[in-house]
Amino acid sequence: xxxxxxxxxxYKIPLRVMVLVIGTALAVTASLVFHxxxxxxxxxxxxxxxxxxxxxxxxxxxMMHDDVWRAYEILSTPSPALGQSDLLPGKLERGAExxxxxDRKQQVYVSRQPADYPMFxxxxxxxxxxxAVQRTQLNLNSSHATVVESPDSKHLFLLTPIVSDGELLGxxxxxxxxxxxxxxxxxxxxxxxxxxxMVLAVLLPISWYWGQRTAVxxxxxxxxxxxxxxxxxxxxxxxxxxxxDEIGRLGSAFKRMLAELEEKANxxxxxxxxxxxxxxxxxxxxxAHEINNPLGGMLNAINTYQxxxxxxPMVKVTLxxxxxxxxxxxxxxxxxxxxxxVQSHPLERQDIEDVRTLVQPNLTDNGVALVxxxxxxxxxxxxxxxxxxxxxxxxxxxxxxxxxxxxxCCHAYRSSSNFFxxxxxxxxxxxxxxxxxxxxxxxxxxxxxxxxxxxxTYQVVQQLxxxxxxxxxxxxxxxxxxxxxxxxxxxxxxx
Amino acid sequence: xxxxxxxDLLCRPLSLWPCAAARARATRPYAICLxxxxxxxxxxxxxxxxxxxxxxxxxxxAVFLDDQVAFTNxxxxxxxxxxGRPVKFVQRSSYREIIDMLRQEKLEFAWLCGYPYVxxxxxxxxxxxxxxxxxxxxxxxxxxPAADTQTRSxxxxxxxxxxxxxxxxxxxxxxPQYLLLQQGVQPADFFVKSFFTWSHRKVVEAVAVGLxxxxxxxxxxxxxxxxxxxxxxxxxxxxNKSPEFGHPPFIxxxxxxxxxxxxxxxxxxxxxxxxxxxxxxxxxxxxxxxRGDDSLFAPISRMAQLVEKKRNAPD
Numbered sequence: 001x002x003x004x005x006x007x008x009x010x011y012k013i014p015l016r017v018m019v020l021v022i023g024t025a026l027a028v029t030a031s032l033v034f035h036x037x038x039x040x041x042x043x044x045x046x047x048x049x050x051x052x053x054x055x056x057x058x059x060x061x062x063m064m065h066d067d068v069w070r071a072y073e074i075l076s077t078p079s080p081a082l083g084q085s086d087l088l089p090g091k092l093e094r095g096a097e098x099x100x101x102x103d104r105k106q107q108v109y110v111s112r113q114p115a116d117y118p119m120f121x122x123x124x125x126x127x128x129x130x131x132a133v134q135r136t137q138l139n140l141n142s143s144h145a146t147v148v149e150s151p152d153s154k155h156l157f158l159l160t161p162i163v164s165d166g167e168l169l170g171x172x173x174x175x176x177x178x179x180x181x182x183x184x185x186x187x188x189x190x191x192x193x194x195x196x197x198m199v200l201a202v203l204l205p206i207s208w209y210w211g212q213r214t215a216v217x218x219x220x221x222x223x224x225x226x227x228x229x230x231x232x233x234x235x236x237x238x239x240x241x242x243x244x245d246e247i248g249r250l251g252s253a254f255k256r257m258l259a260e261l262e263e264k265a266n267x268x269x270x271x272x273x274x275x276x277x278x279x280x281x282x283x284x285x286x287x288a289h290e291i292n293n294p295l296g297g298m299l300n301a302i303n304t305y306q307x308x309x310x311x312x313p314m315v316k317v318t319l320x321x322x323x324x325x326x327x328x329x330x331x332x333x334x335x336x337x338x339x340x341x342v343q344s345h346p347l348e349r350q351d352i353e354d355v356r357t358l359v360q361p362n363l364t365d366n367g368v369a370l371v372x373x374x375x376x377x378x379x380x381x382x383x384x385x386x387x388x389x390x391x392x393x394x395x396x397x398x399x400x401x402x403x404x405x406x407x408x409c410c411h412a413y414r415s416s417s418n419f420f421x422x423x424x425x426x427x428x429x430x431x432x433x434x435x436x437x438x439x440x441x442x443x444x445x446x447x448x449x450x451x452x453x454x455x456x457t458y459q460v461v462q463q464l465x466x467x468x469x470x471x472x473x474x475x476x477x478x479x480x481x482x483x484x485x486x487x488x489x490x491x492x493x494x495x
Numbered sequence: 496x497x498x499x500x501x502x503d504l505l506c507r508p509l510s511l512w513p514c515a516a517a518r519a520r521a522t523r524p525y526a527i528c529l530x531x532x533x534x535x536x537x538x539x540x541x542x543x544x545x546x547x548x549x550x551x552x553x554x555x556x557a558v559f560l561d562d563q564v565a566f567t568n569x570x571x572x573x574x575x576x577x578x579g580r581p582v583k584f585v586q587r588s589s590y591r592e593i594i595d596m597l598r599q600e601k602l603e604f605a606w607l608c609g610y611p612y613v614x615x616x617x618x619x620x621x622x623x624x625x626x627x628x629x630x631x632x633x634x635x636x637x638x639x640p641a642a643d644t645q646t647r648s649x650x651x652x653x654x655x656x657x658x659x660x661x662x663x664x665x666x667x668x669x670x671p672q673y674l675l676l677q678q679g680v681q682p683a684d685f686f687v688k689s690f691f692t693w694s695h696r697k698v699v700e701a702v703a704v705g706l707x708x709x710x711x712x713x714x715x716x717x718x719x720x721x722x723x724x725x726x727x728x729x730x731x732x733x734x735n736k737s738p739e740f741g742h743p744p745f746i747x748x749x750x751x752x753x754x755x756x757x758x759x760x761x762x763x764x765x766x767x768x769x770x771x772x773x774x775x776x777x778x779x780x781x782x783x784x785x786r787g788d789d790s791l792f793a794p795i796s797r798m799a800q801l802v803e804k805k806r807n808a809p810d
Contacts, residue, residue: 066690067690067691068688068690068706069658069690069691069692069693069697069701069706072701072704072706073697110706114704114705114706115640115704115705118656118705118706119656119688119706120656120687120688
């Protein structure tokens with residue numbers, strides 16, 4: 001039972017359909033066979049009745065004249081005594097197994113089987129089934145035979161009265177073995193079974209196919225659901241049925257759910273990323289501040305000493321070394337500490353064009369082609385210095401990534417409420433696993449530069465309330481910066 | 496079986512008559528009679544064309560196997576050619592009807608049993624007596640079903656069912672009656688039931704199927720059946736054979752002229768001499784015909800007298 005319950009719908013539905021088809025076929029076959037058998041029985045009785053009527057009329061004269069031989073000849077006339085050949089189904093209607101005439105004392109007057117039922121014998125003593133026959137009251141006025149058939153009897157008896165002038169002379173008894181129906185029954189059942197098998201041979205593959213077709217979408221859906229775990233499957237891979245029925249609706253709902261789950265997962269990932277970068281930013285700013293104060297003091301002290309101290313060349317060299325080291329620290333810290341509170345004029349078309357001029361030497365040195373698109377026409381309420389910094393950082397990165405003979409595209413444009421910068425290159429792409437750490441300081445270590453370019457860019461974009469995203473695939477890495485346009489310049493960027 | 500089929504086919508046009516198929520089966524005997532009369536029609540036509548030649552009418556009884564239509568037709572044609580006159584065979588279901596027809600001069604000749612001959616000798620002339628196994632004699636056989644191995648004589652059949660052939664038959668009725676009455680036994684009390692089958696052949700059948708537990712039958716018929724239908728006679732056993740009696744003779748009735756009797760006798764006696772006649776005799780299982788005389792039938796006459804007496808005055 002459990003096994004059947006656990007069976008896949010792929011088999012369960014076709015099996016159920018097949019059970020239904022077989023059940024229907026069997027029921028129809030059985031009813032046809034039984035109908036046919038009933039018809040056969042009625043035909044037999046009708047024929048026997050007909051024959052009995054004729055025989056009973058013919059037997060009147062021999063009975064009246066006590067002509068035993070004539071009566072015997074009449075009984076033997078309808079068909080030869082039931083031999084082996086008469087057991088064939090087609091001849092069933094023709095021959096009674098036993099035919100005899102009972103006299104008024106219910107003894108055998110004459111029978112067609114005198115060896116079995118001799119004259120004057122009591123048939124009930126030979127075959128107890130005749131007791132029921134002897135007890136039967138006959139309707140002398142009816143032209144039809146009386147059928148005597150007890151359920152436990154092996155025979156069917158047809159009783160026809162032999163009547164002359166309203167007086168009963170004797171009773172013609174024709175007995176038919178019920179076993180005679182069996183060969184016919186087997187024959188019929190055999191033919192019916194054959195036809196049923198042929199019908200099933202046609203119906204079963206069709207029902208199997210339809211059952212399969214019903215089951216397959218469900219099975220696919222179940223498989224798809226089974227695959228959904230820690231990793232979300234690609235909805236394109238699932239190959240779910242597209243249809244308006246319940247399974248189709250389930251499928252599309254499932255796809256929707258998958259899409260939403262994926263979106264949520266992406267969002268979470270971005271949030272985690274953003275949180276981490278923000279935390280790093282705070283840490284970097286804190287450390288920078290803490291370093292900056294003693295650093296300023298140390299540099300002042302060195303400066304003062306250089307100006308007012310003795311001129312011991314050894315000390316001078318040492319101090320100079322210290323000063324350079326401290327200045328380098330100051331530079332690095334300054335880079336970490338992204339300062340956006342820079343006063344600058346609103347962004348204009350020329351500011352962007354300046355960027356092109358600034359990076360031009362770099363392009364030439366590396367042999368990189370630049371596709372330049374500047375769609376900014378009027379001034380935008382964004383700090384021009386910072387925008388330029390962003391663009392220069394991204395372009396220098398792109399030039400570096402594309403390498404010799406590479407190509408870099410830069411596109412600056414605005415929408416109704418946003419300003420966009422797109423920088424593409426066709427150089428080495430960034431592996432998927434490195435993308436989440438791309439904007440962390442010193443993460444994407446380059447051979448030249450201090451590895452803070454993208455970090456600074458990210459920080460600037462964050463502080464301007466915008467977003468930076470990257471998509472990288474072989475031969476195409478694209479950084480997109482989206483910055484919202486504040487309604488009035490001078491408020492938003494001062495945070 | 497095939498004969499039946501042929502008759503069936505021949506009868507088919509008759510079912511044009513407004514009768515159901517089921518009734519066709521019941522009417523088959525009439526159909527056969529009709530067919531027979533159609534068969535005989537050409538002979539009647541010949542008679543009509545030659546009105547001066549009366550047909551010779553010969554009554555046939557069940558003293559031989561008279562149910563072979565083709566054979567009797569063949570014999571009739573043979574006799575017509577020999578006699579130069581049309582011959583008409585008349586068959587009835589009992590001896591009595593043939594005897595009556597002879598007396599009413601509806602027949603010229605008849606092949607009858609010796610018993611009616613001795614009873615009506617004054618109106619009948621002995622024409623010829625068949626030779627069976629070289630003698631103009633035959634016997635009465637007492638037969639029982641083959642399964643009955645106990646019965647030794649007729650007297651063992653007390654309280655049984657007995658089949659006679661015809662009340663006017665010597666071998667099939669007179670002889671067993673004689674045997675019982677001779678012993679002072681009234682046949683009606685001796686058997687629980689007796690019946691007539693109106694033919695020797697059917698006595699054999701009745702005993703063979705067990706309808707009767709004993710029967711009396713013409714030895715010539717039984718032996719002929721044993722030759723043609725051994726399966727049938729094998730189901731019976733001959734218990735006793737009677738003394739020999741004169742074989743059922745060909746007799747002439749009052750309607751036949753002396754000349755006709757002479758020609759008929761000559762024709763019958765000559766049968767064994769020509770090829771076709773010999774073939775007919777072979778089918779009849781006879782060796783020929785002899786003139787015969789009344790002394791052949793004297794034992795029958797004696798038995799008839801005794802039976803008559805005992806019956807009229809039972810002990």
